Amino acid sequence: MAGKGARAGSTRQRAHPEAPPRAEHRSAVTLRVNGEERTLTLDHRTTVLDTLREHLGLFGTKKGCDHGQCGSCTVLIDGRRANSCLLLAVAQDGARITTVEGLAAPGPGGETLHPVQQAFLDHDALQCGYCTPGQICSAVGMLGELAAGHPSLVTAPGSRPGLTAEEIRERMSGNLCRCGAYAHIVAAVQDAGRAPGDAAGRPDGDPRHLQDGATP
Amino acid sequence: MKPFAYVRAHSPAEAVQEYAARPGARFLAGGTNLIDLMKLGVESAQTLIDVSRLPLDRVESGPGGALRIGAAVRNSDLAAHPAVRERYPVLSQALLAGASGQLRNVATTAGNLMQRTRCLYFQDPGKPCNKRLPGSGCPAIEGVHRDLAVLGHSEACVATHPSDMAVALAALGATVHLLGPDGERALPVADFHRLPGERPERDTELRPGELITAVELPPPMGPSLYRKARDRASYAFALASVAAVLDVRDGVVHDVGLAFGGLAHRPWRAGAAETVLLGAPATPAAFAQAADAELVHARPLRDNAFKVQLARNLAVDVLSALAARAAGAAA
Numbered sequence: 001m002a003g004k005g006a007r008a009g010s011t012r013q014r015a016h017p018e019a020p021p022r023a024e025h026r027s028a029v030t031l032r033v034n035g036e037e038r039t040l041t042l043d044h045r046t047t048v049l050d051t052l053r054e055h056l057g058l059f060g061t062k063k064g065c066d067h068g069q070c071g072s073c074t075v076l077i078d079g080r081r082a083n084s085c086l087l088l089a090v091a092q093d094g095a096r097i098t099t100v101e102g103l104a105a106p107g108p109g110g111e112t113l114h115p116v117q118q119a120f121l122d123h124d125a126l127q128c129g130y131c132t133p134g135q136i137c138s139a140v141g142m143l144g145e146l147a148a149g150h151p152s153l154v155t156a157p158g159s160r161p162g163l164t165a166e167e168i169r170e171r172m173s174g175n176l177c178r179c180g181a182y183a184h185i186v187a188a189v190q191d192a193g194r195a196p197g198d199a200a201g202r203p204d205g206d207p208r209h210l211q212d213g214a215t216p
Numbered sequence: 217m218k219p220f221a222y223v224r225a226h227s228p229a230e231a232v233q234e235y236a237a238r239p240g241a242r243f244l245a246g247g248t249n250l251i252d253l254m255k256l257g258v259e260s261a262q263t264l265i266d267v268s269r270l271p272l273d274r275v276e277s278g279p280g281g282a283l284r285i286g287a288a289v290r291n292s293d294l295a296a297h298p299a300v301r302e303r304y305p306v307l308s309q310a311l312l313a314g315a316s317g318q319l320r321n322v323a324t325t326a327g328n329l330m331q332r333t334r335c336l337y338f339q340d341p342g343k344p345c346n347k348r349l350p351g352s353g354c355p356a357i358e359g360v361h362r363d364l365a366v367l368g369h370s371e372a373c374v375a376t377h378p379s380d381m382a383v384a385l386a387a388l389g390a391t392v393h394l395l396g397p398d399g400e401r402a403l404p405v406a407d408f409h410r411l412p413g414e415r416p417e418r419d420t421e422l423r424p425g426e427l428i429t430a431v432e433l434p435p436p437m438g439p440s441l442y443r444k445a446r447d448r449a450s451y452a453f454a455l456a457s458v459a460a461v462l463d464v465r466d467g468v469v470h471d472v473g474l475a476f477g478g479l480a481h482r483p484w485r486a487g488a489a490e491t492v493l494l495g496a497p498a499t500p501a502a503f504a505q506a507a508d509a510e511l512v513h514a515r516p517l518r519d520n521a522f523k524v525q526l527a528r529n530l531a532v533d534v535l536s537a538l539a540a541r542a543a544g545a546a547a
Contacts, residue, residue: 025219044222044264047251067252068319080292080321086251087322090222091244091266142317150296153312153450157305173450174316 029093033058034102042089049073049084052099060100060133064176071175074134074141075099081141083174100133103140116140119192120185127179135175139189142171146193163193217254221263228395228429231267235425236397238263243427245288245327248319253332257341258348268324272429275299281435287326287428291381292317294325304433306440306459310384313444316451326428329382329392329408332419333375333481334453336360346372347416354416357517363455366514366523367480373416374517376478377409378453383477384442386485387459390433396426405431406475409482416481437471438463439541443534444477445526454478456527458534464498464542474535476510476527486510489531498539500532507531 020026021043030039031048033056040055049066052058052075061084064072068086075084076098084097103114116139119125126132146161154170155161168186177185221238225231235241240262244250247268253259272286275297283299294300295311315323332338337345337356344352356364356374364374382405390405409420422428444457457477463470472493476484489506496502507528514524 021219024221027222044220045217067255068248071316071318074318081318082322083248083318086248086319088222088244088247088251088264091224091247091264091268138318141321145292145317148296150292151301151308151312152317153309158301170450171317173448174318 027090027093029089031089031092031094032096034098040089044088044090046089047085048075048077048087048089048092048097051089052084052097058099058101061137062130062133064131064134069176070131070134071138072131072134074138074175076137076141079141079144081138098137098140100136103136114140115195116143116189116192119188119195123184123188123191125181125184125188126177127181131175131177131179135172135177135185138172138175139185139192142168143189143193146171163190165190168193217257218260220261222266223263224266225270228267228270228272228427231265231270231427232395232397232425234263234265235427238265241265243267245324246290246322247327248315248323249327249331253339256339258332258339267326267427272326278432283433285325285431285433287324287430289325290321291315291323291325291328292320295320303436304384304388304440306387306442306461307381307384307433309442310380310444310457310459313442313454313457314380325381325431328379329385329405329428329431330420330422331378334378335364335375338375347375347412347419350415350417361517362519363453363478364517364520365480366516366520366527367476367484367511368411369481369515370412370414370416372414373412373481375412375416375481377419377480377482379483380442380444380454380457380477382409383457383475383483384440384459385431385433386475386483387440387461387473388433388436389473390431392428393430393432394422394426395429396423398423400429402432406483406485412481419481437461437473439538440473441534441538443530445530456523456530458527458530460531460534460538462498462535462538462542464539467498467543469493469496469498469502472535474506474510474531476531479514479523479527484510486531488513493535498535498542500536503532503535503539504528506535 029042052061062072064070066085068083073085078096104111152170154166168189242261244264244266245268272288274286276284278284291311295308301308337343346354365376385405391402392408393402440461442459444454446452454477459475461473474486489510492506492509
């Protein structure tokens with residue numbers, strides 16, 4: 001028990017290890033996280049990833065490489081997937097952020113998992129689970145891009161991309177899985193993409209920015 | 217990472233003024249490379265001037281069929297734009313060959329041009345690097361350099377430019393538009409990045425305080441194609457890549473734009489190869505001769521001579537594919 005308490009204490013200490021930043025080095029930032037507006041005063045160096053984990057207690061989003069190479073920190077920013085470790089929170093002021101905690105739909109009988117989450121369970125698309133929140137958020141964003149007709153490198157020129165294994169592998173290449181659950185991940189994403197009710201659309205469901213060919 | 221002030225610019229002019237007023241300022245767009253390098257201690261800033269929300273996020277058709285791409289247009293939006301897919305497929309393909317879906321959603325046109333080399337020594341502040349710390353030396357020349365330059369390098373630096381997009385822009389003959397303290401100017405994209413020489417710390421011809429506002433593409437000259445060779449099927453930097461635009465008429469090369477990626481400190485516009493090709497028959501033999509005319513200048517390092525043959529094969533393949541397409545269209 002003593003050991004457990006010591007660990008909890010050191011975690012709290014790590015969250016705020018430094019003196020408060022000087023006024024010119026911090027700003028008030030408002031983020032709409034999973035539908036809830038959160039206003040914080042943050043050191044400008046704080047990434048969206050660290051804001052979620054260290055300031056908002058949302059530990060679903062994982063820190064892997066912290067350099068944009070592994071994809072485990074993937075979240076949806078205004079409906080588009082992004083590496084939260086490379087985004088400064090101050091530069092995202094006003095943004096709508098969806099993390100893995102915000103994907104399930106609340107209901108009277110409890111939450112209903114997002115079709116992509118359910119497909120990961122159905123297909124056993126994970127082993128250790130560390131990369132899974134990033135895989136799932138990435139898949140949600142990717143299915144939206146696919147539904148909007150955005151091409152990938154493997155899309156035949158001039159054609160509309162389909163929900164093929166080849167397309168999924170190419171489009172999910174920014175999410176690494178060191179357990180090697182890729183085969184089941186591809187099957188899960190394919191299954192979720194075929195699900196009725198447009199897995200790509202909900203619950204972040206604002207595909208307006210993903211209209212075919214729209215400029216931002 | 218050292219603390220920094222943060223300001224958000226509302227117009228390009230305001231961004232340039234803020235830069236001039238604040239020593240140690242840097243422009244921040246998508247930040248996918250800059251924030252990473254600040255975490256590593258390779259880059260630092262006293263102030264970040266956020267230019268990601270400037271009204272430079274449009275792709276607009278210009279006079280005579282040109283296309284003007286705003287500096288803040290995201291890589292994924294540019295790759296998916298109908299005008300780019302239809303008229304400049306080499307650009308869409310190059311963008312989609314780079315990075316990952318997540319990174320392309322954030323990275324911008326200007327930021328892609330401004331990204332720094334991925335040379336291991338540059339990215340490690342614990343090691344010497346003439347680009348990061350001028351005069352400290354270049355361990356890559358004798359060290360890990362399999363991914364590095366075979367063309368245009370110097371005793372001071374053997375880094376490569378990592379962009380795929382810029383290689384396509386070089387083949388297309390794009391122009392970079394700039395706004396600085398002294399007003400506007402424009403540079404051909406092939407002259408925007410520089411060779412290292414004795415000043416490898418300078419990647420580009422950008423002057424202090426200048427902001428990229430747009431990239432302009434001339435009307436498309438012909439069918440185009442991008443091909444990239446890398447260690448993985450996806451999500452890896454180029455060992456070598458080729459961007460080509462080819463206009464074939466009656467089996468003869470009427471016009472051509474050819475550029476190599478992954479071989480040099482800048483996207484390598486293959487002027488010598490283009491000269492050989494103009495007026496030549498559109499055949500694999502002529503394409504091989506043209507590639508050789510360019511690559512005869514290669515000076516590979518101990519572990520990267522394979523890149524020369526790789527680039528030659530890619531160039532012949534890409535030009536042959538475009539010629540076959542032209543022949544098919546004519547038949």
